[in-house]
Amino acid sequence: MPMSSTAQMASLAVLIISLVFAALASDAAAGVRVELTRVHADPSVTASQFVRGALRRDMHRHNARKLALAASSGATVSAPTQNSPTAGEYLMALAIGTPPLPYQAIADTGSDLIWTQCAPCTSQCFRQPTPLYNPSSSTTFAVLPCNSSLSVCAAALAGTGTAPPPGCACTYNVTYGSGWTSVFQGSETFTFGSTPAGQSRVPGIAFGCSTASSGFNASSASGLVGLGRGRLSLVSQLGVPKFSYCLTPYQDTNSTSTLLLGPSASLNGTAGVSSTPFVASPSTAPMNTFYYLNLTGISLGTTALSIPPDAFLLNADGTGGLIIDSGTTITLLGNTAYQQVRAAVVSLVTLPTTDGSAATGLDLCFMLPSSTSAPPAMPSMTLHFNGADMVLPADSYMMSDDSGLWCLAMQNQTDGEVNILGNYQQQNMHILYDIGQETLSFAPAKCSAL
Ligand SMILES: *[C@@H]1O[C@H](CO)[C@@H](O)[C@H](O)[C@H]1NC(C)=O
Numbered sequence: 001m002p003m004s005s006t007a008q009m010a011s012l013a014v015l016i017i018s019l020v021f022a023a024l025a026s027d028a029a030a031g032v033r034v035e036l037t038r039v040h041a042d043p044s045v046t047a048s049q050f051v052r053g054a055l056r057r058d059m060h061r062h063n064a065r066k067l068a069l070a071a072s073s074g075a076t077v078s079a080p081t082q083n084s085p086t087a088g089e090y091l092m093a094l095a096i097g098t099p100p101l102p103y104q105a106i107a108d109t110g111s112d113l114i115w116t117q118c119a120p121c122t123s124q125c126f127r128q129p130t131p132l133y134n135p136s137s138s139t140t141f142a143v144l145p146c147n148s149s150l151s152v153c154a155a156a157l158a159g160t161g162t163a164p165p166p167g168c169a170c171t172y173n174v175t176y177g178s179g180w181t182s183v184f185q186g187s188e189t190f191t192f193g194s195t196p197a198g199q200s201r202v203p204g205i206a207f208g209c210s211t212a213s214s215g216f217n218a219s220s221a222s223g224l225v226g227l228g229r230g231r232l233s234l235v236s237q238l239g240v241p242k243f244s245y246c247l248t249p250y251q252d253t254n255s256t257s258t259l260l261l262g263p264s265a266s267l268n269g270t271a272g273v274s275s276t277p278f279v280a281s282p283s284t285a286p287m288n289t290f291y292y293l294n295l296t297g298i299s300l301g302t303t304a305l306s307i308p309p310d311a312f313l314l315n316a317d318g319t320g321g322l323i324i325d326s327g328t329t330i331t332l333l334g335n336t337a338y339q340q341v342r343a344a345v346v347s348l349v350t351l352p353t354t355d356g357s358a359a360t361g362l363d364l365c366f367m368l369p370s371s372t373s374a375p376p377a378m379p380s381m382t383l384h385f386n387g388a389d390m391v392l393p394a395d396s397y398m399m400s401d402d403s404g405l406w407c408l409a410m411q412n413q414t415d416g417e418v419n420i421l422g423n424y425q426q427q428n429m430h431i432l433y434d435i436g437q438e439t440l441s442f443a444p445a446k447c448s449a450l
């Protein structure tokens with residue numbers, strides 16, 4: 001009965017879409033506000049340990065992306081972030097299932113999948129800060145069938161002419177630079193929102209249940225929420241046309257950052273807003289997950305750096321170019337552009353340079369006269385995007401360490417790889433991803449007061 005099962009498939013797909021839409025329209029007319037906390041609140045973690053942890057995590061993540069790019073199979077999805085207790089990730093508070101089980105997940109604009117560890121997860125699980133979610137204790141859990149439009153397995157079979165076998169549940173293995181996690185896809189009701197009044201429960205969210213993994217050593221997060229452009233991401237599944245976040249400064253370990261989903265994400269009435277169009281990904285998955293921007297140049301103070309015009313050129317396979325990413329901490333630039341930035345910083349600083357790479361993993365460090373010395377004043381750095389200048393004060397591109405190291409919070413990589421605007425450079429800005437308008441807007445902000 002191929003005709004009737006096709007028709008059923010179509011009507012179920014419509015049903016899922018209208019349910020999600022109805023849930024958002026009824027109890028979240030103003031959108032959803034979610035608190036984000038930064039991983040590094042532990043006061044025993046020094047700034048340099050923090051940077052090292054963040055860099056190690058960033059590196060795993062980039063390896064994972066390279067793997068994902070290399071694999072043309074749809075079953076290898078853009079890999080979630082490697083966890084490390086000292087890394088500069090932002091955790092999103094949400095809850096899964098019925099009754100809702102609260103957990104914290106890394107908020108990641110650089111990937112799509114929503115996932116958490118699921119019981120039974122006996123031998124090969126990483127430590128997580130919240131109790132393990134058990135699908136059999138939730139009345140709203142369902143295995144996501146392989147013929148669902150959100151099934152990773154259906155995507156993998158698309159174009160092969162093979163239909164998923166009836167009753168099939170999609171299980172797959174996500175590989176990283178240094179590990180793997182085995183995931184099956186489920187469907188659940190998720191609860192978003194920081195306050196009971198502002199809470200929104202959304203049924204039918206496709207997510208990954210991780211039942212075994214290796215190569216993780218986490219304690220800070222119980223999973224990940226992808227906010228990328230792919231169909232599995234939270235923003236795609238909710239169908240929200242925009243979202244925004246505002247990340248509190250790294251020095252401020254007390255206040256929480258904010259993520260706004262839906263209509264409440266707005267910069268209306270905010271002073272100093274700049275906007276730049278997103279650049280469409282020239283390539284398919286996993287690169288079409290990313291929010292590419294058109295970076296045309298960099299200035300330090302009033303000096304435009306002599307970066308060749310092709311330094312940020314986006315290639316047909318999605319490499320090159322620049323993406324904005326909440327899940328990477330330290331901005332990564334191709335070596336040609338990086339060396340111009342490095343030289344410009346060195347030319348303005350009279351302090352001796354020092355090899356701080358062992359302590360911080362960063363390439364350019366200076367030694368302050370003492371561990372309590374204030375760093376010298378530096379002009380702002382401007383990232384020139386198509387139609388918008390993003391002005392980074394010194395504290396958003398230089399990083400101090402409690403031992404007197406003062407380092408450029410940027411890293412170099414081989415030219416031609418994807419350049420990444422990391423979250424350290426995004427602090428103190430309200431950043432709006434307007435998917436409907438295909439623009440990124442941003443304005444300086446006091447994020448703790450948002
Ligand atoms: C998926 O397949 C099952 C079993 O063949 C069928 O009952 C169901 O309606 C299908 N769902 C969709 C979305 O096609």
Ligand SMILES: *[C@@H]1O[C@H](CO)[C@@H](O)[C@H](O)[C@H]1NC(C)=O
Binds near residue numbers: 175180181212
């Ligand atoms: C996932 O892939 C890794 C690396 O290829 C392999 O070592 C591991 O056994 C796989 N895990 C499962 C559950 O298949």
Ligand SMILES: *[C@@H]1O[C@H](CO)[C@@H](O)[C@H](O)[C@H]1NC(C)=O
Binds near residue numbers: 217
């Ligand atoms: C995980 O991290 C802890 C503390 O950082 C360390 O003691 C432990 O050996 C690590 N475990 C693995 C498997 O790497």
Ligand SMILES: *[C@@H]1O[C@H](CO)[C@@H](O)[C@H](O)[C@H]1NC(C)=O
Binds near residue numbers: 252253254
């Ligand atoms: C953060 O909180 C701690 C203890 O609650 C307090 O001692 C400290 O002054 C606060 N720091 C800032 C920057 O507000």
Ligand SMILES: *[C@@H]1O[C@H](CO)[C@@H](O)[C@H](O)[C@H]1NC(C)=O
Binds near residue numbers: 264268
């Ligand atoms: C913000 O402004 C735009 C256009 O000026 C308007 O369409 C939108 O409704 C406004 N949003 C809010 C939340 O006021």
Ligand SMILES: *[C@@H]1O[C@H](CO)[C@@H](O)[C@H](O)[C@H]1NC(C)=O
Binds near residue numbers: 294
């Ligand atoms: C990037 O912006 C420049 C002008 O600022 C424009 O000439 C160029 O076409 C843009 N490139 C893309 C890929 O949008």
Ligand SMILES: *[C@@H]1O[C@H](CO)[C@@H](O)[C@H](O)[C@H]1NC(C)=O
Binds near residue numbers: 363414
């Ligand atoms: C990064 O820069 C350092 C010196 O600043 C250089 O030694 C290294 O080769 C560069 N790495 C890459 C990948 O270009």
